[in-house]
Amino acid sequence: MTMPRRALLGAAVLSGAPAGYQAPSLPSTAPGPAAGIVRARLVIVSGTAGGVFVYAGTPALGNPPIFWATSASTDPFGNVLPSTSGVAASGTFTAGNMIVDQTGLYIYSGTPALGNLIVSDCPVAGVDRFGNATRQGATAYQVLGGTRYGVTISTSASGSQPGMSIHNMVNPPFSDPGCFGQASGVAALLADFSITSGQATVADTPSFVTVTSALESGFTNGTCTVQAGFTTIGPAGTLLVDDNHGSLNLTNPVAVTTPPAPIAGVALFSTQNNQPAVLNKNHVNVVGMLEQCTGTSASGNTNNGTTLNALTPAYQIDANDAVNGTAYRLKCGGHGTQGNPAQALTVQFFIFGQTWGGTVTAAADIAVSASFHWDAELTLVVGGAGAAVNGVAWGHFTWGQATAGVSSHKYSMDTQRTAVINTTANANGAFQAGWATGGGPPPTIVCIGSTWERLGP
Numbered sequence: 153m154t155m156p157r158r159a160l161l162g163a164a165v166l167s168g169a170p171a172g173y174q175a176p177s178l179p180s181t182a183p184g185p186a187a188g189i190v191r192a193r194l195v196i197v198s199g200t201a202g203g204v205f206v207y208a209g210t211p212a213l214g215n216p217p218i219f220w221a222t223s224a225s226t227d228p229f230g231n232v233l234p235s236t237s238g239v240a241a242s243g244t245f246t247a248g249n250m251i252v253d254q255t256g257l258y259i260y261s262g263t264p265a266l267g268n269l270i271v272s273d274c275p276v277a278g279v280d281r282f283g284n285a286t287r288q289g290a291t292a293y294q295v296l297g298g299t300r301y302g303v304t305i306s307t308s309a310s311g312s313q314p315g316m317s318i319h320n321m322v323n324p325p326f327s328d329p330g331c332f333g334q335a336s337g338v339a340a341l342l343a344d345f346s347i348t349s350g351q352a353t354v355a356d357t358p359s360f361v362t363v364t365s366a367l368e369s370g371f372t373n374g375t376c377t378v379q380a381g382f383t384t385i386g387p388a389g390t391l392l393v394d395d396n397h398g399s400l401n402l403t404n405p406v407a408v409t410t411p412p413a414p415i416a417g418v419a420l421f422s423t424q425n426n427q428p429a430v431l432n433k434n435h436v437n438v439v440g441m442l443e444q445c446t447g448t449s450a451s452g453n454t455n456n457g458t459t460l461n462a463l464t465p466a467y468q469i470d471a472n473d474a475v476n477g478t479a480y481r482l483k484c485g486g487h488g489t490q491g492n493p494a495q496a497l498t499v500q501f502f503i504f505g506q507t508w509g510g511t512v513t514a515a516a517d518i519a520v521s522a523s524f525h526w527d528a529e530l531t532l533v534v535g536g537a538g539a540a541v542n543g544v545a546w547g548h549f550t551w552g553q554a555t556a557g558v559s560s561h562k563y564s565m566d567t568q569r570t571a572v573i574n575t576t577a578n579a580n581g582a583f584q585a586g587w588a589t590g591g592g593p594p595p596t597i598v599c600i601g602s603t604w605e606r607l608g609p
Contacts, residue, residue: 203227218243256286269293285321293321308332313346326351327358341367357381402428429473452486452599460498460586463599467581469504474534474575477608484583484602485527487554490518491595496588499549501530503581504573508532508545509565515588517561523554526597528583530565533608540571 197203203222209215216231218240226232239245245252249260256274258264269284270293277288291304300321307314315332333345343365349358359380369375385391392401402422411421411431419431447467455461464484482501500510509530518524530547545567552560581604587595
């Protein structure tokens with residue numbers, strides 16, 4: 153050890169001192185291959201170019217120190233030093249649970265060992281001295297569910313953006329998930345950020361979410377781009393974007409069936425009956441201005457009894473769906489057989505809990521045991537919105553015997569009702585039929601299909 157321009161301050165020569173021991177009061181030793189041992193309570197190095205230098209081999213130009221602490225930029229032999237203090241070659245610094253050596257910096261959660269490396273910063277990926285695999289760059293490690301992950305400061309797959317990636321250290325994917333961004337306030341004005349899923353295998357396709365500022369994108373308030381085959385928006389999955397099939401799916405899983413009216417423009421939503429609706433700022437469903445077939449059935453019910461039962465499904469009307477001028481139209485048809493003896497047939501439309509357009513076919517109108525076909529249609533217009541509003545309805549019921557040239561009849565009907573419709577509650581609409589009491593083989597009426605349409609605003 154060479155100590156130019158130093159002062160050694162200490163105690164007298166110790167008894168039993170090792171060979172080569174020099175008392176602290178001896179004069180300084182000139183640089184060179186002098187051998188010996190110096191023991192002192194305090195070592196003070198001062199003056200220009202002073203320092204402490206340790207060499208492997210003979211100190212000389214071309215053999216720089218392996219340890220140094222100095223204010224000079226070179227050692228006493230002219231070797232250039234990279235710092236005021238340091239350890240060269242395979243030297244190691246340790247401080248508690250941190251180790252720094254020529255391969256990088258390592259921090260451990262306890263005594264350095266296999267399995268407790270929590271941070272590394274290495275120029276290249278490798279393995280530390282205890283067998284822990286390391287990533288290139290500054291990386292924090294975490295074990296979840298028995299799998300060790302490395303979160304690394306890195307760049308995007310294209311290398312164009314800095315950010316952070318998450319790497320499975322046990323079963324590495326083809327490319328890592330991560331988030332990356334860039335920003336620049338001069339020249340090329342940039343401000344963007346991306347999140348990527350990565351790729352499990354080379355055959356996998358990644359998905360991305362990218363947000364870009366207004367200046368970079370050229371769009372007021374910036375852009376948000378989602379690159380994915382299927383996108384779900386909202387915790388309840390209200391909006392589903394299926395890019396693979398070019399569809400936008402709306403659902404309504406919440407209790408409120410109609411959203412608030414928009415301040416401007418329109419609000420597109422789905423009713424709880426899975427029907428499309430578009431509200432304008434006046435809370436008018438403008439989709440209803442077009443004819444909407446909101447329900448169909450290729451089957452129906454059969455009735456050969458005396459009770460008025462529904463031949464069609466009970467088509468739902470959502471609460472608050474109807475406003476002033478909203479109309480609903482029900483169409484249905486089928487066939488039947490008269491009883492023996494013949495019996496009267498009663499039909500009616502039952503909508504919003506009320507009877508609309510009922511009529512009775514007399515027993516004598518359809519021949520005993522004759523087969524017949526029938527169809528029915530009714531349009532109901534709602535006169536307002538609220539718990540007790542008016543309504544008007546009109547339509548017909550037509551039947552004809554299966555044999556050409558024999559009896560048939562069309563019954564036209566209309567109904568006006570005051571303060572009987574409650575648009576604020578869920579309701580439904582159906583076509584009903586029932587026979588009069590009679591003996592012998594009973595009559596039958598069968599519905600084979602129906603449609604339900606929403607018209608008007």
